[in-house]
Amino acid sequence: MIEICDLVKEYRAGGGKAVRAVDGVSFHVADGEMVGLLGGNGAGKTTTMRIVATLLAPTSGVARVAGHDVRTDPIGVRRSLGYVSATTGVPDRLSPREVLDSSGRLHGIDRRVLADRIADLSASLDLGGFIDRPCGRLSSGQRQRVSLARALVHDPPALVLDEPTSTLDVVGARDLFAMLQSLRAAGRTILVSTHRLHEIEHRCDRFVVIDAGRIVASGSRAELVAGRTGGLEEAFFATIGGGAA
Amino acid sequence: MTSPHPTGGWPARLAIASRDLLEFIRDRRALFITLVMPMAMYPLLALSSTLGIRTAILELDRRQESRQLHFVFSGAEAEALAIRIGALANRSDGSPEGWPETVTVRVVDPTSAQSLIDEGAADAWIDVPGDSLATLDGAGTLPLDVRLSTSRPPDRRVKESVLAVMRGLADEARLTRLRRAGLPASLIEPLRVDFTGDLPQGSAAAVRDILPAVTAAVLVLLALLTATGAFYPAIDAIAGEKERGTIETLLIAPCPMFDVVVGKFLAVFAVTLATLAANAISIVLTSTVLGRFLPGGMAASLRAGDLAACGLLTLISFVGLAAVAAALCLTVTAAAKSAKEAQNTLTPVVMLIAALAGAALLPGAEGRRWLPAVPFAGHVAVAKSMLSTFGGLDTDGRPQAAVAQPAMNIPLALATSILSSLAITWLLLSVTATIVANEEILFRGPEEATRGLRRPPRRGVPTIWQGCGTVALGFAALWYAQGLAPRAFVPALIVQQAVAVLLPLLAVAWWQRVDARETFALRWPGTPWPRTAAAVVGAALLGGGLFVVGAAAALATWRGEVSAEAKQFAGQLVSLVRGGTIVPAVLLLAVMPAVCEELFFRGWVLSACAGRRPAPRRAALAVVAQAAAFAAFHLLPERMPQTFMMGLVLGMMTLATGSLLPAIVAHAVHNATPVLLVATATAADLESSAQAAACLPPWSVAAALGCLAVGTALIVVSRQGRHTETDGT
Numbered sequence: 001m002i003e004i005c006d007l008v009k010e011y012r013a014g015g016g017k018a019v020r021a022v023d024g025v026s027f028h029v030a031d032g033e034m035v036g037l038l039g040g041n042g043a044g045k046t047t048t049m050r051i052v053a054t055l056l057a058p059t060s061g062v063a064r065v066a067g068h069d070v071r072t073d074p075i076g077v078r079r080s081l082g083y084v085s086a087t088t089g090v091p092d093r094l095s096p097r098e099v100l101d102s103s104g105r106l107h108g109i110d111r112r113v114l115a116d117r118i119a120d121l122s123a124s125l126d127l128g129g130f131i132d133r134p135c136g137r138l139s140s141g142q143r144q145r146v147s148l149a150r151a152l153v154h155d156p157p158a159l160v161l162d163e164p165t166s167t168l169d170v171v172g173a174r175d176l177f178a179m180l181q182s183l184r185a186a187g188r189t190i191l192v193s194t195h196r197l198h199e200i201e202h203r204c205d206r207f208v209v210i211d212a213g214r215i216v217a218s219g220s221r222a223e224l225v226a227g228r229t230g231g232l233e234e235a236f237f238a239t240i241g242g243g244a245a
Numbered sequence: 246m247t248s249p250h251p252t253g254g255w256p257a258r259l260a261i262a263s264r265d266l267l268e269f270i271r272d273r274r275a276l277f278i279t280l281v282m283p284m285a286m287y288p289l290l291a292l293s294s295t296l297g298i299r300t301a302i303l304e305l306d307r308r309q310e311s312r313q314l315h316f317v318f319s320g321a322e323a324e325a326l327a328i329r330i331g332a333l334a335n336r337s338d339g340s341p342e343g344w345p346e347t348v349t350v351r352v353v354d355p356t357s358a359q360s361l362i363d364e365g366a367a368d369a370w371i372d373v374p375g376d377s378l379a380t381l382d383g384a385g386t387l388p389l390d391v392r393l394s395t396s397r398p399p400d401r402r403v404k405e406s407v408l409a410v411m412r413g414l415a416d417e418a419r420l421t422r423l424r425r426a427g428l429p430a431s432l433i434e435p436l437r438v439d440f441t442g443d444l445p446q447g448s449a450a451a452v453r454d455i456l457p458a459v460t461a462a463v464l465v466l467l468a469l470l471t472a473t474g475a476f477y478p479a480i481d482a483i484a485g486e487k488e489r490g491t492i493e494t495l496l497i498a499p500c501p502m503f504d505v506v507v508g509k510f511l512a513v514f515a516v517t518l519a520t521l522a523a524n525a526i527s528i529v530l531t532s533t534v535l536g537r538f539l540p541g542g543m544a545a546s547l548r549a550g551d552l553a554a555c556g557l558l559t560l561i562s563f564v565g566l567a568a569v570a571a572a573l574c575l576t577v578t579a580a581a582k583s584a585k586e587a588q589n590t591l592t593p594v595v596m597l598i599a600a601l602a603g604a605a606l607l608p609g610a611e612g613r614r615w616l617p618a619v620p621f622a623g624h625v626a627v628a629k630s631m632l633s634t635f636g637g638l639d640t641d642g643r644p645q646a647a648v649a650q651p652a653m654n655i656p657l658a659l660a661t662s663i664l665s666s667l668a669i670t671w672l673l674l675s676v677t678a679t680i681v682a683n684e685e686i687l688f689r690g691p692e693e694a695t696r697g698l699r700r701p702p703r704r705g706v707p708t709i710w711q712g713c714g715t716v717a718l719g720f721a722a723l724w725y726a727q728g729l730a731p732r733a734f735v736p737a738l739i740v741q742q743a744v745a746v747l748l749p750l751l752a753v754a755w756w757q758r759v760d761a762r763e764t765f766a767l768r769w770p771g772t773p774w775p776r777t778a779a780a781v782v783g784a785a786l787l788g789g790g791l792f793v794v795g796a797a798a799a800l801a802t803w804r805g806e807v808s809a810e811a812k813q814f815a816g817q818l819v820s821l822v823r824g825g826t827i828v829p830a831v832l833l834l835a836v837m838p839a840v841c842e843e844l845f846f847r848g849w850v851l852s853a854c855a856g857r858r859p860a861p862r863r864a865a866l867a868v869v870a871q872a873a874a875f876a877a878f879h880l881l882p883e884r885m886p887q888t889f890m891m892g893l894v895l896g897m898m899t900l901a902t903g904s905l906l907p908a909i910v911a912h913a914v915h916n917a918t919p920v921l922l923v924a925t926a927t928a929a930d931l932e933s934s935a936q937a938a939a940c941l942p943p944w945s946v947a948a949a950l951g952c953l954a955v956g957t958a959l960i961v962v963s964r965q966g967r968h969t970e971t972d973g974t
Contacts, residue, residue, distance in 0.1 A: 011685075012685065050493075050688075053493075053497050054497060055493055055496055055497060055684070056684050056688070057684065075499050075500070075501075078497050078498065078499040079499045083493070083494065083497050085490065085493050085494065087489075087490030087491075087493075088490070089489075089490055089491045089492075089493055089494035089495075090491065090494075091264075091268055091489070091491055092489070093267070093268045093271040093272060094264070094267060094268060094271075098264070098267065102260055102261075102263070102264040103494075103498075105256065105257075105259075105260035106257050106260045106261065106498045106499070106500065107498075107499060108256060108257070108499075134271075147494075150494065154499075
């Protein structure tokens with residue numbers, strides 16, 4: 001569903017010097033799979049996610065979602081995925097219903113179909129208690145649920161979530177991953193990035209560890225922790241060369 | 246399982262627009278400032294200006310009122326002259342033209358007359374000399390000394406009344422003389438003008454005088470306030486979304502970036518239109534109320550129905566303005582990372598809109614065909630023309646179309662304005678889409694916002710933008726220098742050179758950290774020294790020759806018909822040179838401007854435009870550009886052709902020699918030539934040349950052309966071998 005091959009992204013730093021944020025990254029996420037993209041701050045996770053979501057153009061390499069190339073068919077990519085950013089990105093002065101309605105109309109969904117879709121999402125993501133309240137008055141967890149609902153409003157086959165738990169407390173993070181697992185169970189493909197390893201250690205099918213723009217390890221939890229006494233966290237630090245926490 | 250629904254196009258644009266509008270409407274503070282403030286502002290402005298308008302109307306009224314003149318006569322024939330004036334006043338065919346409604350004459354002795362005039366009991370005192378009537382009726386000229394009262398506030402009307410009475414007396418005397426000579430009265434009246442109809446009187450006339458100016462000022466204010474209606478929604482539309490972190494989720498909408506931007510534009514445009522409507526309604530209501538507080542003529546003229554028509558006409562002509570303002574605000578805020586940054590970027594927009602809207606009121610602007618196509622200026626001009634043609638009011642409440650010829654073809658102008666607005670809006674939205682899609686702008690760090698203000702790294706010569714910026718700064722400084730400079734000629738010259746030329750140049754050069762030697766060409770024109778000498782002598786000959794040839798051309802072109810400013814400048818120059826010693830005059834008028842202006846134009850501007858080692862085409866363009874700036878800097882139209890030519894020659898000379906020294910020498914000699922000519926001329930020479938505005942003698946022009954030829958040859962000689970040396974080093 002999501003294919004990334006030899007992806008490179010260069011930025012221009014001060015003085016015109018080129019900096020490689022992503023340096024030859026290649027991995028894929030199969031249909032119905034949930035993959036965790038792990039890495040510290042500045043590792044290249046967000047840049048990779050933004051390329052997949054068509055917010056950034058790759059310097060070189062290929063990124064495809066549901067067969068649509070991010071370079072040649074960005075509209076097709078956007079119709080095939082739902083994107084959730086770390087900041088939730090919901091307007092304070094609109095209610096969740098208005099956010100979903102606006103997003104659905106942007107995706108060209110018929111009004112009656114959209115109303116049913118909003119009702120379904122409200123029920124499945126438990127938005128009912130606050131669906132007509134301004135988003136500015138919602139808690140971080142509620143806002144992230146609205147953000148997830150918006151990403152799902154056009155019923156995309158793939159979901160890309162960039163550090164979705166960074167503003168959530170433990171309970172909120174647990175609830176969000178529970179929802180993601182139920183979405184994966186329903187057949188959706190999910191790529192999620194985070195640097196809070198304990199949250200996703202037992203929830204993803206596979207992990208891709210990225211450091212300084214390069215993939216340093218990948219595989220299932222069992223493959224990554226094989227031969228080590230600790231869990232995913234120890235394996236992560238070992239692969240990026242940062243030592244045990 | 247890709248979403249099967251069609252996306253993009255107008256449904257997506259309207260979805261974004263309605264989302265943004267909903268957000269804006271829920272921001273009560275922005276809503277209040279954008280829509281409610283205008284409703285409160287116009288009444289407040291009207292209240293504060295009512296007194297001024299009322300005073301102006303009453304003053305105009307007063308000028309229309311009948312005038313009275315109180316004379317006091319003394320002298321031997323005072324009584325006889327008073328009788329003559331009385332007879333004129335009571336003439337059967339009416340008083341002479343301009344005659345005051347009431348003229349009273351008191352005949353007293355000189356002491357009493359002096360007292361009356363000192364106390365202000367009389368307007369004017371004439372001590373009538375003996376044989377006055379004999380002189381009037383004879384063939385001589387009667388000299389009359391009229392003393393006006395100085396105890397009252399100065400009133401030009403008293404002098405006008407006295408002159409009208411005296412004109413009447415003189416006309417009567419002329420007729421008497423003609424009759425005596427047996428000549429017809431028509432001898433001195435080759436033309437008589439009779440008017441049919443009448444001009445409005447009193448407050449009605451005052452309103453007609455004031456209304457166009459008030460309307461024009463209100464239209465400029467309306468243009469500015471309409472544009473400010475776009476500020477808040479434009480800031481919120483892109484910069485606000487970035488600040489709140491909501492932009493990313495919008496940018497992954499399945500539609501082209503242009504659709505996203507058009508959606509945003511529609512929301513901003515809707516708010517701007519609402520602001521325009523709120524302003525127009527407020528203006529109409531305020532004008533209706535204002536009319537009740539003003540003198541009767543005004544109140545009668547400003548009828549509610551006509552005012553509503555005016556409001557509607559303004560709305561129609563300003564729709565394009567609202568669109569351009571909305572698109573412009575969106576464009577300039579698109580690159581901002583936060584609302585605060587966006588606000589800063591909008592400040593120059595206010596200045597731009599005010600300048601363009603105000604330009605529509607310049608004399609003669611309304612007649613220009615292309616004016617309706619110019620944003621803001623065109624909108625104001627079309628609105629003004631529409632109001633004066635269809636919505637303008639005369640005292641009877643008739644549309645002014647019946648009495649006035651439109652300054653422009655209204656349907657064509659309106660169509661041009663709307664089409665131009667559409668094109669400009671589309672262009673701006675395309676630019677906005679490009680800016681928003683630019684990921685380096687979209688995801689840049691906060692420090693990038695002030696990149697343009699960071700002190701740049703050291704470089705050899707300034708960039709072309711730094712050159713243009715300094716010229717703009719110089720013009721701004723020149724504007725203020727005109728206002729700040731003292732009236733005295735010498736301090737004014739020093740302030741002008743220091744403030745408008747040297748100060749901006751030093752400030753920018755210091756900030757930009759350029760290589761001063763390379764930028765200002767601070768090197769000798771050639772080595773060994775004979776080449777430098779040849780260049781300097783050649784430059785001096787060129788400078789002197791240029792002045793004489795330029796002066797000859799100017800005299801032939803203008804033939805003495807020069808502006809008052811040019812005459813004043815020439816007079817001040819002559820006074821300075823003739824009133825002091827020659828050396829300070831040469832230093833002040835020749836050396837100082839030569840050094841300052843050459844550093845500025847042939848140093849900074851030329852090197853910025855030409856760059857290092859320019860190709861011939863770029864060098865030519867650079868020389869023309871700096872010469873044009875140099876000519877414009879001298880303000881006086883009469884001097885511009887001459888200064889432009891001089892700028893061309895000095896620019897080429899600087900590039901040819903690689904040194905600023907020849908240009909400074911040529912400029913100094915050019916300016917010193919008239920100083921030396923004035924200093925050595927006799928008073929008779931000056932008098933005759935001032936009166937005749939004579940052409941220069943042919944031999945002087947021939948000599949000047951010779952100087953130009955020899956000077957050019959010397960410059961060419963000094964240049965030989967230069968490239969070889971430069972390449973060798």
